[in-house]
Amino acid sequence: xxxxxTFHPVFKERVWGGREIEKLYGKKLPAGAVIGESWEISxxxxxxxVIANGPLAGKDxxxxxxxxxxxxxxxxxxxxxxxxxxxxKILDAREKLSLQVHxxxxxAAGLGGEPKTEMWFVADAAPGAELFVGxxxxxxxxxxxxxxxxxxxxxxxxxxPVRAGDAMFLPSGRVHAIGDGLVIFEIQQNSDTTYRVxxxxxxxxxxxxxxxxxxxxxxxxxxxxxxxxxxxxxxVTDGKIQKRALVNDPLFDVETWKMNLDANGLLQPKKLQIxxxxxxxxxxxxxxxxxxxxAGQFCLxxxxxxxxxxxxxxxxxxxxxxAN
Numbered sequence: 001x002x003x004x005x006t007f008h009p010v011f012k013e014r015v016w017g018g019r020e021i022e023k024l025y026g027k028k029l030p031a032g033a034v035i036g037e038s039w040e041i042s043x044x045x046x047x048x049x050v051i052a053n054g055p056l057a058g059k060d061x062x063x064x065x066x067x068x069x070x071x072x073x074x075x076x077x078x079x080x081x082x083x084x085x086x087x088x089k090i091l092d093a094r095e096k097l098s099l100q101v102h103x104x105x106x107x108a109a110g111l112g113g114e115p116k117t118e119m120w121f122v123a124d125a126a127p128g129a130e131l132f133v134g135x136x137x138x139x140x141x142x143x144x145x146x147x148x149x150x151x152x153x154x155x156x157x158x159x160x161p162v163r164a165g166d167a168m169f170l171p172s173g174r175v176h177a178i179g180d181g182l183v184i185f186e187i188q189q190n191s192d193t194t195y196r197v198x199x200x201x202x203x204x205x206x207x208x209x210x211x212x213x214x215x216x217x218x219x220x221x222x223x224x225x226x227x228x229x230x231x232x233x234x235x236v237t238d239g240k241i242q243k244r245a246l247v248n249d250p251l252f253d254v255e256t257w258k259m260n261l262d263a264n265g266l267l268q269p270k271k272l273q274i275x276x277x278x279x280x281x282x283x284x285x286x287x288x289x290x291x292x293x294x295a296g297q298f299c300l301x302x303x304x305x306x307x308x309x310x311x312x313x314x315x316x317x318x319x320x321x322x323a324n
Contacts, residue, residue: 002302003289007049012037018094025296040298043084074303076272076323079190091184098199103220104172113193122166126181132157134228158227167231167246173222253322259312272303272323280316
C-alpha cells in the first residue's frame with residue numbers, strides 16, 4: 001500500500017532566520033515571520049510531518065511508524081521510542097547561529113539529551129559566507145573555557161569559507177555554527193538536543209537572552225577535533241548521472257547527483273531513502289505512482305518499494321539519502 005511520500009513542511013521561527021526559503025523554493029511562509037527552519041521530514045513529538053500526496057494524505061509520519069514501520073524502514077534502525085531515524089530540514093541563516101555542540105552517543109543520556117550527528121549541504125551562499133566548524137589548531141580546553149568567560153570564544157573556532165555545492169559532516173561532539181547568508185539542507189539523526197556555548201550577546205524573539213548550556217557543552221565537545229575540512233570527494237559518472245558521495249556513516253549515507261534533462265536512474269531497491277531536490281525538477285515513479293518534485297522539495301521512498309525511477313525534467317541537482 002505504500003508509495004513515494006511527500007509531506008507538508010513544518011516552519012520554525014528563529015531569531016536568525018529570514019524569508020529566503022520562500023524566495024528560493026516558493027514555500028508559503030507565515031506572514032511577517034522570520035523563518036529559520038523548514039522541517040521537511042520530521043517525526044518529533046508535536047511536529048510529525050503530515051503526508052501531502054496519495055491515498056494516505058492527511059496521515060502523519062508518526063502514524064506511519066506506528067502502523068507500517070517494517071515497510072518504511074527495511075533494514076534501517078529506528079530512533080528512540082520507535083521513531084523515524086532521520087530529521088530533514090532546510091535552514092535559512094540571515095544571521096549567524098549560536099556557537100553550539102550536540103552530545104555524543106556515549107554522553108547524551110547522562111546529560112539529559114539525545115545524540116545528534118548531522119551533515120550540511122550548502123544550497124545557497126552569499127559572497128564571503130562561512131561556517132564555524134571544529135577548533136583552531138592548538139586550542140585547549142583551558143583556552144576554550146577562559147574565552148567563554150571573557151566573551152571571545154568565537155576566536156577558538158575554525159572558520160571555513162563556503163559556496164553553493166559544498167558539504168560538511170558534523171559528528172556529535174563537533175562544535176559548530178552556521179554563518180550568516182547561507183541556505184543549507186540539513187540531514188541529521190532524529191534529535192533536537194543543542195547545547196549553546198555562545199550566542200553573540202543577542203536576545204531571542206521574546207526580547208530576552210537565549211539560554212546557554214556551558215556545562216553540557218564542555219562535557220560534549222571533542223577537544224581533539226581540529227580544523228575539519230569540507231567533504232573532498234569528487235563526482236564520478238554512473239550511466240547518465242554524475243554522483244558524488246558526501247557521507248558514509250553508520251547512521252546514514254548521502255550522495256549528491258547531477259542529472260541533465262531527460263536523464264534517468266534507479267534508486268537502490270529495498271532501502272529506506274529520501275530524495276531532496278536542490279535545483280531543477282524531477283519525476284519519481286514507482287508502479288502507478290508519479291511524484292513531481294522541484295527545488296526545495298523532499299520525497300520519502302519506503303524500503304518496501306522495489307523499483308523506483310528518477311527522471312530529470314530539467315538539469316537537476318539532488319541529494320539521495322539512505323538510512324542505515
